Amino acid sequence: MKRTTRRHVLGGLAAGVAAPAILRSTRAYAQSPTLKVGFVTPSTGPLAGFAEADDYILEGLRVHFAGGVENNGKSYQIEIIKKDSQSNPNRAAEVAAELILDDEVDIITAAATPDTTNPVADQAEINEIPCITTDAPWQPYFFGRGGNPAEGFAYTYHFFWGLEDIIANFTGLWNDAGVAKKVGGLFPNDADGNAWGHPELGLPTPLAGQGFELTDPGRYQPLTDDFSNYISAFKDAGVEIVTGVMIPPDFGTFWSQAAQQGFNPKVATVGKALLFPSAIEALGDRGVGLSSEIWWSPNHPFTSSLTGTSAGDLANGYSSATGRPWTQPIGFKHALFEVVADVIGRAEDLEDADAVSAAIAATNISTIVGDVNWSAGPVPNVTKTPLVAGQWQDNGNGVELVITHNSQAPDIPVGGELQLLG
Amino acid sequence: MIEWTGAIVQGVLLGGLYALFAAGLSLIFGVMRLVNIAHGDLIILAAYMGLTTTVMLGVHPFLALLIVMPLMAGLGYALQRGVLNQTLGDDILPPLLVTFGLSVIIQNALLEFYTADPRKLPGGAVETASLDLGGITVGVLPLLTFGIAVAVIAGLQFVFYRTSLGRGFRAVSDNQDIAQLMGLNKAHVFGLAMALALAVVAIAGILLGMRTSFDPAIGGGRLIFGFEAVIIGGLGNLWGTLAGGVILGVAQTLGAKIDPGYQILAGHIAFLIVLAVRPNGLFPRVEH
Numbered sequence: 164m165k166r167t168t169r170r171h172v173l174g175g176l177a178a179g180v181a182a183p184a185i186l187r188s189t190r191a192y193a194q195s196p197t198l199k200v201g202f203v204t205p206s207t208g209p210l211a212g213f214a215e216a217d218d219y220i221l222e223g224l225r226v227h228f229a230g231g232v233e234n235n236g237k238s239y240q241i242e243i244i245k246k247d248s249q250s251n252p253n254r255a256a257e258v259a260a261e262l263i264l265d266d267e268v269d270i271i272t273a274a275a276t277p278d279t280t281n282p283v284a285d286q287a288e289i290n291e292i293p294c295i296t297t298d299a300p301w302q303p304y305f306f307g308r309g310g311n312p313a314e315g316f317a318y319t320y321h322f323f324w325g326l327e328d329i330i331a332n333f334t335g336l337w338n339d340a341g342v343a344k345k346v347g348g349l350f351p352n353d354a355d356g357n358a359w360g361h362p363e364l365g366l367p368t369p370l371a372g373q374g375f376e377l378t379d380p381g382r383y384q385p386l387t388d389d390f391s392n393y394i395s396a397f398k399d400a401g402v403e404i405v406t407g408v409m410i411p412p413d414f415g416t417f418w419s420q421a422a423q424q425g426f427n428p429k430v431a432t433v434g435k436a437l438l439f440p441s442a443i444e445a446l447g448d449r450g451v452g453l454s455s456e457i458w459w460s461p462n463h464p465f466t467s468s469l470t471g472t473s474a475g476d477l478a479n480g481y482s483s484a485t486g487r488p489w490t491q492p493i494g495f496k497h498a499l500f501e502v503v504a505d506v507i508g509r510a511e512d513l514e515d516a517d518a519v520s521a522a523i524a525a526t527n528i529s530t531i532v533g534d535v536n537w538s539a540g541p542v543p544n545v546t547k548t549p550l551v552a553g554q555w556q557d558n559g560n561g562v563e564l565v566i567t568h569n570s571q572a573p574d575i576p577v578g579g580e581l582q583l584l585g
Numbered sequence: 586m587i588e589w590t591g592a593i594v595q596g597v598l599l600g601g602l603y604a605l606f607a608a609g610l611s612l613i614f615g616v617m618r619l620v621n622i623a624h625g626d627l628i629i630l631a632a633y634m635g636l637t638t639t640v641m642l643g644v645h646p647f648l649a650l651l652i653v654m655p656l657m658a659g660l661g662y663a664l665q666r667g668v669l670n671q672t673l674g675d676d677i678l679p680p681l682l683v684t685f686g687l688s689v690i691i692q693n694a695l696l697e698f699y700t701a702d703p704r705k706l707p708g709g710a711v712e713t714a715s716l717d718l719g720g721i722t723v724g725v726l727p728l729l730t731f732g733i734a735v736a737v738i739a740g741l742q743f744v745f746y747r748t749s750l751g752r753g754f755r756a757v758s759d760n761q762d763i764a765q766l767m768g769l770n771k772a773h774v775f776g777l778a779m780a781l782a783l784a785v786v787a788i789a790g791i792l793l794g795m796r797t798s799f800d801p802a803i804g805g806g807r808l809i810f811g812f813e814a815v816i817i818g819g820l821g822n823l824w825g826t827l828a829g830g831v832i833l834g835v836a837q838t839l840g841a842k843i844d845p846g847y848q849i850l851a852g853h854i855a856f857l858i859v860l861a862v863r864p865n866g867l868f869p870r871v872e873h
Binding site: 207208209210211212215250352380381382383384386387388389391392393395411412413414415416419420422423424425439441442445446447449 | 588591592595596599602603693696700701702703704705707712713714715722723724725726727796797798799800802803806807810834837838841842844845846848849850
């Protein structure tokens with residue numbers, strides 16, 4: 164057995180200290196140059212649930228990237244630098260600037276809600292650094308940053324689904340349910356709530372078009388302690404379907420007050436609040452039967468272009484490594500780096516931000532979350548991945564998110580039928 | 586008509602919750618002129634302690650109070666004597682900054698131990714049970730919350746005006762130095778006041794945890810309602826705090842009746858009106 168001696172340690176330390184200086188000055192000529200990828204993510208704060216699988220995904224990728232990625236016959240080492248946005252948009256902009264100016268990353272990435280993606284993308288656009296983001300509906304990403312569909316952005320690209328997919332899935336799910344077409348809307352006074360509740364761009368117009376009668380009493384302030392006025396308005400209107408885009412504590416308050424005041428809808432399909440198994444478990448028995456949008460699941464028939472891992476294996480790997488149930492952002496985190504690796508492999512000149520940006524725009528790969536191809540997006544710089552909808556059902560040893568509606572993406576198999584509440 | 590009555594009843598019950606948030610604040614401000622920015626986070630800490638107790642022992646959250654209350658009280662005493670007493674003086678800024686720091690520490694420690702998952706205390710049947718009072722449906726849990734709030738305020742009032750401990754509180758509140766000269770150890774009295782305040786925080790935390798789901802970051806948002814209830818009611822007056830909570834709750838539900846967007850705003854407006862008309866609050870502390 165080889166012992167570690169003082170000399171080894173000192174030698175290693177010296178090499179470690181010297182390495183960054185050497186690499187920085189000679190990257191293009193080194194035997195194995197290093198390419199830096201910045202990654203901004205909300206590791207702490209209210210959005211931390213979106214980021215819980217980051218370390219697992221990054222660890223897997225570091226192992227995979229250990230052999231380097233080939234570009235124009237040269238092997239590049241990839242170094243991923245993760246920074247915490249603390250769920251705060253200002254902080255996200257700050258760490259993005261740090262990554263760009265101090266760490267001098269070549270590509271920057273970000274994920275989890277517009278609060279993370281938008282400030283990072285804005286910093287990247289100003290500093291002319293290629294940027295890839297995901298995990299935020301595209302309307303708040305594109306229009307929230309003042310995007311103009313005729314021009315688009317020069318360096319920043321995004322892949323996820325949009326509000327139109329939510330509407331198609333929710334209405335499809337409700338048509339499957341066969342209940343009265345009376346919908347109660349719970350929209351908070353925040354970026355998501357105002358987008359969803361917007362009279363023309365949000366839910367109201369398409370719902371009316373499909374014969375759904377929407378009761379929308381108005382915008383509530385997030386973290387409110389009382390929903391009794393909503394509940395009485397819904398009761399008066401004979402609402403059988405409840406929808407909205409809520410944070411988990413608000414939905415928790417609403418859901419127990421609804422029971423206390425004898426309001427029992429047949430279907431409750433709510434965005435954001437019901438994404439994570441932990442949020443459903445927190446609701447106890449009353450969490451079973453709630454429905455939600457599904458961006459990704461272990462049953463999606465996709466595999467990683469990078470490792471060949473199937474969606475199911477990625478989710479199981481996470482569960483067995485951490486002892487926690489799979490969550491939807493896992494697939495998108497992995498896909499984000501699939502795209503990064505693909506771009507690094509194809510770029511004509513990795514030293515040139517414009518060449519890297521052109522390589523991102525030309526992306527056309529099948530990832531673990533579906534196809535990513537920016538030439539096929541609804542607006543420039545945006546491409547969409549498939550969205551389905553489903554219900555939290557009790558499978559005997561816990562709750563499980565089952566896909567019950569797939570009209571928007573028929574290649575994703577359904578796992579069961581929608582069951583009515585109560 | 587019945588709808589407006591319903592909104593008022595719901596508002597009164599909501600006021601009970603706000604009064605519970607506020608009672609601890611009112612108490613420590615009354616005794617030691619300390620504004621505790623970490624109050625909301627301490628409520629969430631208590632909710633998490635309740636969660637750990639219910640999960641480990643398999644008991645109902647109300648029974649968990651038997652463990653969480655003494656724990657929080659002990660924590661309060663240690664906190665006051667170990668940290669906050671060092672900061673109290675003529676300047677009100679140091680305690681403010683220290684409790685602000687405490688708030689950040691508590692949030693991040695909770696995130697580290699419990700992750701960002703939203704959690705809820707399993708209250709069982711009482712969570713969804715309701716009573717029909719002539720057309721107005723009232724949840725049993727909010728009713729219970731209001732009852733507990735009244736009992737807590739009455740209990741605090743009794744301690745304040747009928748016990749030797751309360752005499753100590755009032756003495757240091759009136760004049761710290763003279764109370765010290767009369768043989769009261771003000772460091773100890775302050776510690777006891779904080780212990781009592783955090784015992785009330787434990788009750789508020791458990792009730793909040795049964796009412797809605799909570800996560801480590803949610804505490805700060807609860808602080809503002811507590812402050813407003815205290816100030817509407819009049820600083821240092823316990824029954825005033827209850828009245829302040831009820832006024833705030835009713836203003837909110839009536840505002841929401843007009844438009845849900847006005848819910849929180851209506852509460853803040855009620856608060857501003859009281860501040861403008863009676864800057865000392867509706868029932869300022871009686872001078873002894």
